[in-house]
Amino acid sequence: MGIVTEITVPGDAFELGASLAPLEDVHVTFERVVPTGGQLFPYMWVSTDDHTLFCQLLQRNPAVEDLEMVHREEERALYDVSWCDDTDGFLSCLRTTDLVVLRAGGTAGSWEFELRFADQETISAFQKKCADCAISISVDRVTTKSVSDPLEEKLTKSQRRTVQLALEKGYFDVPRKTTLVELAAELDVSDQAVSARIRRATKKLSQQLLLPYQSEEHKQAPPKQR
DSSP, X not given: OEEXXXXXXXXXXXXXXXXXXXXXXXXXXXOOOOOOSSOSSOEEEEEOSOHHHHHHHHHTOTTEEEEEEEEEETTEEEEEEEEOTTOOSHHHHHHTSSEEEEEEEEOSSEEEEEEEESSHHHHHHHHHHHHHTTOOOEEEEEEEEOOOOHHHHHSOHHXXXXXXXXXXXXXXXXXXXXXXXXXXXXXXXXXXXXXXXXXXXXXXHHHHHHHHHHHHHHHHSOOOOO
């Protein structure tokens, strides 16, 4: 079992939000990625009419080590962000607690996080860390759910190992830090096998992530007029 907790954090209590006050229209959604124990929130989608100012603000943020725009769709853009390891605010509370970030996003005014904890003791430890950092959090909803690892359920052992290695070696980074050939050599298989594993794993994880939303959208769609 696991405990899923939805919380709201004031904008200036989160390292990123503290920089965004000049951008009243900004909205940030962190990209959901397979957790590997590495960087928190490596990718984020940002909607604003002034990406130049957004970049300038974050480049002056002491919690941000590096920032790069990797894709743009009109007013919406995907950024690759590296966070400094020595931050002692809300990011540190997340990093040093045994939890999973299921969803995260917000504006200059407030941020919403959906977090999964193993038990109530871990939640209490997280709340104490936030209190010690003078961070006020509002608990909006708490639900108890059966916890299952999507990688364990959906991917084969070889697919899971391949995706994990690809993430660790920077295959999904822009620009890429490794190649299929190099991954294949480490796994002692052909590069065609590595490519096939990554494609199948990506399809399975995408289906798991997107199909529930598609089903919900289908339920909410108005009936077609005859």
